[in-house]
Amino acid sequence: MESATEPGRREQNKRRTHEALIHAAARLFQENGYEATTVRDIAAAAGVGERTFFRYFPSKESLILQHVRDFIPLLEEAIRARPQGETPLAALRNAVLELAGRDDWAAGILLAGPQPLSTAPSGRGERFLLFDLEEAVASAFLDRMTVDGADPAAPESVLRASVLARAGVGVLRALRLTYARLPEAKRDEIGVLDFAHAAFATLTDAEAGTS
Numbered sequence: 001m002e003s004a005t006e007p008g009r010r011e012q013n014k015r016r017t018h019e020a021l022i023h024a025a026a027r028l029f030q031e032n033g034y035e036a037t038t039v040r041d042i043a044a045a046a047g048v049g050e051r052t053f054f055r056y057f058p059s060k061e062s063l064i065l066q067h068v069r070d071f072i073p074l075l076e077e078a079i080r081a082r083p084q085g086e087t088p089l090a091a092l093r094n095a096v097l098e099l100a101g102r103d104d105w106a107a108g109i110l111l112a113g114p115q116p117l118s119t120a121p122s123g124r125g126e127r128f129l130l131f132d133l134e135e136a137v138a139s140a141f142l143d144r145m146t147v148d149g150a151d152p153a154a155p156e157s158v159l160r161a162s163v164l165a166r167a168g169v170g171v172l173r174a175l176r177l178t179y180a181r182l183p184e185a186k187r188d189e190i191g192v193l194d195f196a197h198a199a200f201a202t203l204t205d206a207e208a209g210t211s
Helices: 005-032 039-046 050-056 060-081 088-102 104-111 126-147 155-181 184-189 192-208
Strands: none
Touching: 005 039, 005 050, 005 060, 039 050, 039 060, 060 088, 060 126, 088 126, 088 155, 088 192, 126 155, 155 192
């Protein structure tokens, strides 16, 4: 007879395997690139077989999409938690750097994966997660503006939050695309966090009219 603790133990083991696969993939994507990393590589790094991988993810692309899905609420929460004196783009930048510095999988999601993700609403399919990311960032920006006294229902507030969110997510996309094109030696030479700093500096410098 199955004990009452067995289902709970099985769920914990499944969750640990799921997390191990995602963490292993993030590390390998960052080290070797998305295209060069195989399902076999990911499974071996997580300490499981390929058949186990396919019990959790139907493909390598589905893993990275799950990666993005898990990242979105963490980023939204981190943006809201930033000091109120930071501008929206500074809050996004610092939230990204905080997450990337805290967890290797968060850094991996910035720098790996199929390109590009679509910007269509997610109701049309899970490959449209970029739209969800933009909407989550815009929501966090709007909340921060509301604390500063802006009317969250005012069209100009909604527009500003939307424009800044999509500009900021554009920085993340440019960061991923550029990093993926770097020779491997250059990737080792340029730190991930320094590269992210430079990416956001490009946008803020352009906004300030400097080069």
